[in-house]
Amino acid sequence: MLDLERDEEETFSSSGCYNKDWALLTNKPEKVNPLVCYICKQIANNAVELHCDEHENAEQVYLFGEECLQRYLKENDGKCPIEQHDHCEFVKSKSSRQQVSDLLVICPRQYDMKKKQPKEGITSGEKEEQENQCNYKGKIKEMKDHLDKQCQLISIQHIILLIKELQLQLQIEKLKTEKIDDLQRESVKKDAQIIELTNDIQQVKSEMNQNITQLKKQIEQCQSTCDACTKLNDEIKHLKSEKEINEKKQNEEISKMNNDNQILKLQLDTILTEIGQLKKETQFKNNQTHHIDEDKKENDSTHQLLQNESNSPSKFDFDLFRSSSKLINTFTGHTNWVRSIDYSTLDDCQLICSGSSDKTVRVWDVDNNKQIQSFDGHSDS
Known part of the structure; x- marks a missing residue:
């Protein structure tokens, strides 16, 4: 079925290029060869000509099927198929299109059926089908209408396709059955593996539970240690706070003591100054007292002298007194x-x-x- 569809598509297509061998059955080569696509080497469908500036002086006309050229440009980043330059330009070739449309050909399905018989041979079921042939010959431009409305090979080809499709379906079913058997065997193996894996999972789960239990104990121990650390940190913070408070108090007391010492030092300096002043005053007074004592002694001596003179009947000689006594x-x-x-x-x-x-x-x-x-x-x- 797939080969038949491919052959039919290659022989006649509404957009792709036409089979060259099909056209040569009823046309001379010198008529067909000028209409060949430069890319696929088949009869150009919807023929176009290159119109690039690079080929302006070329003697040859480069003819392409439009679908072939578009596909080539898409696959090659727009490079021209002749010199691989950018900006490939092309135009419709009206004369070539007209010549292709006017080519006389046989029914493409009749051509495909004859092309298939030498490859597969004639079976008993197909001998009867040979009597049903299509002898239509016409222009390519009329072939689509013939295939859609007149060709008698449509029903016969359809039956052949159905038979081949049934054969293909049977083959597919057989493959599916074999695949199912393989899957069942694989399933049995998978079940055994699942059981083994389940046992392994149970063992791993048991080990994990043991590990979890141990981890919980370790976590509890860690938590206890963390609590102890937290308590110690709190105590350290408290002690640190007390230390800071005590240091602050000590600093305040030291500062106060320093201030008091400064005051005492000032007071001491004042007292020492006063003591020095008192010493000077005391020394001065002692000196005065010494002079007074000496003056008193002299006064006492003078007094005694005067007393004696007063008790004496003789007259006191003041000049003599002054000359003999010290001036007090x-x-x-x-x-x-x-x-x-x-x-x-x-x-x-x-x-x-x-x-x-x-x-x-x-x-x-x-x-x-x-x-x-x-x-x-x-x-x-």
């Missing part, structure tokens, strides 16, 4: 000559009483170096 102090107040002077003690105070030509009597405190009383009113007498 100078009392300023009289405005004229001092005519008389007397020395006495009262309540442990050393006193000097002096009379002057300025008509005043003055009382002086020797210890404090100051005048304590002044009396005015004496006359010259």
Whole structure:
């Protein structure tokens, strides 16, 4: 059936090129050869001519079946079949198409049947079919109408095709049966393999369960360890926090102590300064006290001398006293000559009483170096 369809398609087609041998049965070669397709070497159907600029000066006319040329260009990226250049151009060849259409040929089915008989031989079932032949001869352009409406070989060929299809179906069924048997045998093997695999799966499952149990225990141990680590981390964080707080307090205390030390240092410096000042004042006072003691000793000596003079009936010589005694102090107040002077003690105070030509009597405190009383009113007498 497949060979018959292929032969029929090659002999006559509405688009593909026509069988050259079929045309040569009823036409001379010199009439057929100019109409051959340059690609498939059969009679060009729907003939076209190349119209490329590259072939403008060529003496030969390149003729193609339109379907053959289109297929070639598609398979070769549009390259021209002559010089393999780009942008292949072609036009319809009206004269060639007309010549092909006017070729006289026999019925293509009759041609196919005769071509098949030498290959397969004549069977008893086909002897009767030989009596039913198609003797039609006509132009190629009229052949399609003949095949569709007039050819008597249609029913006979159809029966042959049905028989061959039945034979093919029987062969297919046989192959299917053999395939089913093979599949059943394979199925038995697969079942055995499935049972074996099932046992293996059960064993693997058991091992997996054991592994899962062990993993669960390990996970529990890990979880316990993680909990312990978490607790330790919390304690570490707490201790770290306490340490930071303590360090902060210590730093604050240290800072406070430093501030206090600075204050104490300033106070100490102030105290040392005050002590130094006090030492100076004390030294100064000690020096004053020493001078006072020396002055007191001299005063006591002078007092004793005056006392002795006062107890003596003789007259006191003041100039002699001044020349023989050290100058203790100078009392300023009289405005004229001092005519008389007397020395006495009262309540442990050393006193000097002096009379002057300025008509005043003055009382002086020797210890404090100051005048304590002044009396005015004496006359010259």
